[in-house]
Structures are given as C-alpha cells and as structure tokens.
Amino acid sequence: MTTLQPPVAAEPRPAPPPANRDRRSWMGWGFIGPFVAVFALVFLAPIAYSIYLSLFRDQLIGGTQFVGFDNYTQALKDDQFWGALGRVSLFLAIQVPIMLGIALLVALALDSGRLYGKSFFRITIFLPYAVPAVVATLMWGFMYGTKYGLVGDVNEAFGVSLPDPLSPDLVLASIGNIVTWEFVGYNMLIFYSALRVIPHSLYEAAEIDGAGQIRVITAIKLPAIRGALVIATIFSIIGSFQLFNEPNILRPLARNAITTDYTPNFYTYSLSFNGQQHNYSATVAIIMGLITMVIAYVVQLRGMRKGA
C-alpha cells in the first residue's frame, strides 16, 4: 500500500492536458491484443465449439449427424445429470455458508484489532490456499481412514467408533470439509482486504454516536464490504458447481460412495473420456455453464441492489 500512495498523492494535479481525450486510438490494442488473442483461443473458441458439438450426435449408423436440440432434451430428462446437480446444490447450500461465515468471522476478528499476534493468524489461516487440491485431498483422505488414519487413532484412543467419513452418507460432508479447509483463508483475506480500506473516520463518528461493536459491524463494516461478499459468494458458487478434483482424488478410497456421475463436472468428464460421448458431454457442460451464469448473475443483482 505504501508504495502506492506517494505517486498518487504527491503529484500536483494541474488541469488535465486536452491531448488526453484524443488518446482514443488503436494504441491500447498493442497492449491488450496479446491477452485478447489467447483469451479468444482458450475461452471463446471452446465455447463456440461446444455449442456446435452440442447440436450433433455421433451415431453408429450414419456417422455424425445434426440433431438440433435433441441432446438438450435428452439432458433435461437425464436422471444422472439431475442427481449430480442436486448433489452440488446441496453442497452449495451447506458448505458455502459455513465457509464464508467462518471466513467473515475471522476477518472481522482480525480487523477488530483485538487479537494478539494478528499477522500470525492472518498468514497461517491463509496457508492452505497454497496447498494443491490434490495434496489437500490426499492428506484428508489419509486422515479420514478408520483403520490407520486419524479417525482410526481417535477410535482406538477413546474406545469409540466414529462413523466412517468415507461412507456414502458422509462422503459429501467430508468433501465439504476439505473444500472449506482449502478456501476459508482465501475468502478471509478477500474480506479482510475490503475491511482495511473502510475510512477510519466512519468508526470515529460511530463511536461519538455511542455505537457498540456489533452495531459498527452491522451498520458500517458489512455494508462497506458488500461487494467483496458478493464476489466471494459468486466465486464459491462457481467452485461448488465445478466440483471435480476432490471427489476424483478421493474416489480410490471410496469407490462405492463416489460414483462417476457424482458431480456434473465428473459426469461430463466420464461421458467424454470413458464413454466417448463428446457431443452429449459438451451439451451437459453448456447447460451447467448456463445455470452457473444465471445464478451468479442473480446473486450479483440481488447483492448489489440491497446496497443501493
């Protein structure tokens, strides 16, 4: 931050030179061109290609044929797809509020200035973000073991028998725990960064008005970081709907609990790479993308409107 302020503040601001407006030239393209080119190749082209693919079907007789929206009607009647979507929706409804709630509480605690060793807390809670999903899942997978893992140790030490975290009933919660562990610090940091830039004068005004801590949080801090809350929520929704890495890596340990259509993303992956149903896989991916975008958009609209 400190490196930022001097140039902005120290610069005396004369009347902006009139040449400024004429800068509307193609010069900017020289700088943004490379980004746009790669972006078109790895974002726009695949989207266009998957729309194209979704309109065709590979048939045993007759080869690839144009089928219009047949793939879409098939997907909308596909129980495997809806089952997977239901599972990630349940995940979203439970895991995301818990994760963001913890992240927000920690961020508020850090920002309150009432913690001993604040920077230690901040950096330590953030660290799991640097751990790859693969390693996080492997670690937790080992720890979940009822025989040799930590759960097994607890069972042995206390003579209890905890339920198997990798059983079909509990595996979704176990995945939720892994994801929470990975991202709680990241979200905390987003909230904390937003809290830091609230003008201090607001707190002083609140104090003069005799507002307590809770009141300061609900009336000043939370409204001020609304944008960060909305962004974190949207990222978490996208992340939940994309769930793949954790179940895929956990699967060797929990074969009967995690099926190959466990999440929508897992389903498209299996369709494409085990079933060679590329066209149908692309269709499911597009539907998921649309659902995600609609929900993200609604969250953004609602979140921002309340702020007005």
Place this chain on the structure above:
Amino acid sequence: MSSPLTTASPSVPAKTSGPGRNTPRLRKPGKPSAGKPRRSVLLTVLTSLIVIYTVVPLIWLAINATKTQTGLADSSGMWFADDFALWDNIRDTFTYDDGVFTRWLLNTLMYVVLGAGGATFLAVLGGYALAKFDFPGKRGIFATVIGAVAVPGTALAVPTFLMFSKMGLTDTPWAVIIPSLVSPFGLYLMWVFATEAIPTELLEAARIDGAGEARIFFTVALPLLAPGIVTVLLFTTVATWNNYFLPLIMLKDSDWYPLTLGLSVWNSQAETIGGDVIFNLVITGSLLTILPLIAAFLLLQKYWQSGLAAGSVKE
C-alpha cells in the same frame, strides 16, 4: 433493524474487559479507543481454533513424512514412529522409478515459468491498456472478460481438449501452458492497480519528452506496478503449480505430468493389482510439493498483501 441490535453491543466490551486487560495505557488522550482497541484473550482463543483446524493437516503431513510404509500403518497419526525415515523417504521420492519425481518437478517448474509468467505478463500489458488507454472495443473486452469469469473453467475443458486434439496439441506441454496464459482475475487486478498506481500526468510528460509507448511502459509504468505484478505472479503461480484437471485431461504421457498428477497416480497405484504401495512416498512427495509455495507466500507476504489491498479499493 436499528434498535434490537444495539442491545447486544454492551456484551462485547464486557467480554473483552473480562480477562484482565484493563491496563489503562493512555496513548493519546484526545483519541478514543477506536484507534487501538484493547486486545481480547477470548477472541484470540476463538480464532486459534481456526488456526488449529488449519495447521493440523499440515502438521500431520510433516510428521508422517518421517515414517516408513510400515511405520505409517503401525503408529499414531499425530506422533512420530520409532524410526525416523524422513531422509530416506526424500531420497526414495527422488529416485523411485528412475527419478520420475524429479522429472515431474521440472515439468511443474516449466509450466509455472511459461504459464504463470506468461499469464502475468499478458495481464500486466492488458491491465495497463484498460487503465491508461481509450481504444475502440474497450468496453466490449471488459464486459466479455468479466462475463467469462462466470463460465465454469472446467466446463470449457472438454471442448478445449477436443479442439486441441484436432490441432495436435494434446499430450504436449503446450496443452497445459496455453490455457494457463489467461488469467481474468489477474487482468482485473492489474487494471485496478494500474489505475491507482500510475499517474496519467507522468505518462503525458514522458510522451511530450518524445518517448515511445513501449519505452514508457517498460521504464515508467512497470516499476510502479511492481507490487501488483508480484501479487498476480504469486496467484497465477499457485494456479499453475496446483493445476490438476487440465493436465489430467490433456496429458497421457507421464513424462509430461506435473507434480499434482504424478502424486495422484502414485496414490492410486496401491489400488491396482500388484501395484507398489508407496504411501510414504506419496506423503513425502506431497510435503515437498507444498513447501516451495508456502515459502513463497511467507517470504513475499509484504508484497502480495499490499497488492491485494489495492485490488479491493475499487469495489
């Protein structure tokens, strides 16, 4: 919404004053406690619970990297086994299967240098353009990029794979590097950062002095953008270093695997009939995989935290 909540407020100061922190240290008589509130033991303890949750798995990993395969099964997870085998494990990790781990490590480094380095460079150039130039199509670009953030990245993966396989890029490092080159988050951060950090007057002055745009970018703009660049570089490095899904679908030949993919293959090796069970190497390899990133985050925290803070100014 105003009145009911105020009733709750008295309880909080009561809590904080409880553990005997009432030492009346009057720093500035004029300033009320909003400037530096009293520290709270209770709040510290509560937050410590989250820290414990955070570090237990990491401690577990560090402890269990010191165990042999049999030690893993026989000993308690949160304490050391009888024999300390960390050095043996590290050596075995690097030499197992003709040193394939070393190969994966070098692959990961290559993906990071080219992928994350390239992504950062493109984001810096693009963010600078969005912040300091007005050009045809600017709004369109911005809207498209922000919209694309909402598209699930993995939903793109299958079509990207099919496209790349038509182009003959699958099973080559390019299939992993090229998609890593785009970081919408990096572009957004650099745009916000460049808007704040580079005074337009400075650019105008350089132009009047007759400097070319490329020269202005490298000599005037780039140094001012340093904290933002470190931030974006760190986050794209994490994304590339930790990438799993993309290499999983793009690569068949294990010679091109990054560490993440290699570790998961080692792990599932125990599943296959007659497969070598090497959980001790999976655990040691995992530890070795996360250490560089954790070190980078710890050493560079001054930079990336200021970069992130600047990014949130705009919201």
